[in-house]
Amino acid sequence: MAPVSVDESGRHSQPGRPSGFIGWAVGLYMRWRNADLNAAAIDALVPFPGDRVLEIGFGPGEGLRRLSGMNEIGKLTGIDHSPVMLAMAEQRNRPAIRRGAIDLRLASIDAAPFAERSFDAILAIDCIQYWPNLMGDLAVVRRLLRPGGRVVFAIQGSEADAGAVSPAKLRQALSAVGFVQIATERVRTRPAPSTMIIARRSI
Numbered sequence: 177m178a179p180v181s182v183d184e185s186g187r188h189s190q191p192g193r194p195s196g197f198i199g200w201a202v203g204l205y206m207r208w209r210n211a212d213l214n215a216a217a218i219d220a221l222v223p224f225p226g227d228r229v230l231e232i233g234f235g236p237g238e239g240l241r242r243l244s245g246m247n248e249i250g251k252l253t254g255i256d257h258s259p260v261m262l263a264m265a266e267q268r269n270r271p272a273i274r275r276g277a278i279d280l281r282l283a284s285i286d287a288a289p290f291a292e293r294s295f296d297a298i299l300a301i302d303c304i305q306y307w308p309n310l311m312g313d314l315a316v317v318r319r320l321l322r323p324g325g326r327v328v329f330a331i332q333g334s335e336a337d338a339g340a341v342s343p344a345k346l347r348q349a350l351s352a353v354g355f356v357q358i359a360t361e362r363v364r365t366r367p368a369p370s371t372m373i374i375a376r377r378s379i
């Protein structure tokens with residue numbers, strides 16, 4: 177199967193890697209714009225008690241804040257390659273970081289500093305369209321998950337109007353790197369509808 181790659185357009189944009197003062201403003205906007213999307217992604221993930229969860233591209237930290245409020249959730253870890261987003265997410269999640277419930281790292285998915293099978297569940301919300309090497313980066317996600325572990329990709333837009341990585345393209349790429357039970361959920365989020373792609377690492 178031919179490798180799937182994303183186009184270059186969004187990768188160096190502010191939402192793709194927020195920086196400086198404008199990046200901080202972009203983070204505030206994302207916190208508002210993606211509030212519903214974050215809630216829908218966590219619903220789709222269905223975290224179990226004790227799950228070790230990784231969020232890739234945590235941005236302003238809203239998803240991890242919500243997760244840390246869940247009963248009996250296990251260790252939460254996040255990576256983002258933007259120093260501004262790291263600072264913003266740290267500010268947003270200070271109490272949970274202090275009590276050791278959340279571990280935030282400055283890292284890109286292609287250089288994620290974790291051992292194989294470190295996580296029970298992984299999510300990436302409004303993020304995958306910025307990954308430069310879709311197939312290679314999905315292979316990293318697969319490696320980080322335990323066998324049978326779940327991944328959720330939350331994509332802005334519906335099947336037809338999604339951006340650089342459409343749900344169909346993502347399903348194809350997931351299957352090619354060895355994910356199974358690939359499912360699609362369409363969600364009526366505000367201010368725009370979204371699509372959740374859910375899959376498992378094969379056992």
Ligand SMILES: C[S@@+](CC[C@H](N)C(=O)[O-])C[C@H]1O[C@@H](n2cnc3c(N)ncnc32)[C@H](O)[C@@H]1O
Nearest residue numbers: 192193210233234235256257258284285301306
């Ligand atoms: C549009 S924002 C979404 C942020 C957050 N998930 C939300 O829903 O509010 C995308 C985030 O993913 C991060 N990001 C993009 N590509 C990444 C990569 N390859 N590795 C780690 N983080 C990445 C960006 O720095 C940015 O914070």
